Amino acid sequence: MRGRLGGMCLEGAFTNYYKGISWAYGRLALGMERGKILIMTPDERLDRLTERHEALAESLQLLTADVQSLAQSTRELRESTKELRESAKEHGRILRGHADLIGDLAKIAASHEQRVQRLEGRQG
Numbered sequence: 001m002r003g004r005l006g007g008m009c010l011e012g013a014f015t016n017y018y019k020g021i022s023w024a025y026g027r028l029a030l031g032m033e034r035g036k037i038l039i040m041t042p043d044e045r046l047d048r049l050t051e052r053h054e055a056l057a058e059s060l061q062l063l064t065a066d067v068q069s070l071a072q073s074t075r076e077l078r079e080s081t082k083e084l085r086e087s088a089k090e091h092g093r094i095l096r097g098h099a100d101l102i103g104d105l106a107k108i109a110a111s112h113e114q115r116v117q118r119l120e121g122r123q124g
Contacts, residue, residue: 040048
């Protein structure tokens with residue numbers, strides 16, 4: 001069978017289009033890259049796979065570090081939220097106490113107003 005790779009006629013080239021794999025003289029053709037067919041020996045393919053594996057391993061390490069950092073931030077936010085919740089409860093308790101005091105002052109002011117009106121009424 002005759003095949004064409006990169007414009008060259010290759011005697012004995014075998015192509016399995018169903019699986020997308022091409023073999024030419026014991027080299028694996030990996031497909032197209034910028035319009036050229038890539039032909040690699042098993043060693044070249046192994047080197048390429050090793051490079052990709054190393055890149056993926058590095059990406060995984062970076063992602064793991066990011067996840068750990070996010071987990072730490074989440075713990076810190078949870079603690080901060082807990083402190084804010086406790087502080088808000090304390091402020092609510094203080095505000096209720098102030099509201100009670102303001103209510104007592106309003107009652108005192110009303111009773112003083114009534115007393116002043118009674119005294120004015122006796123004099124008038």
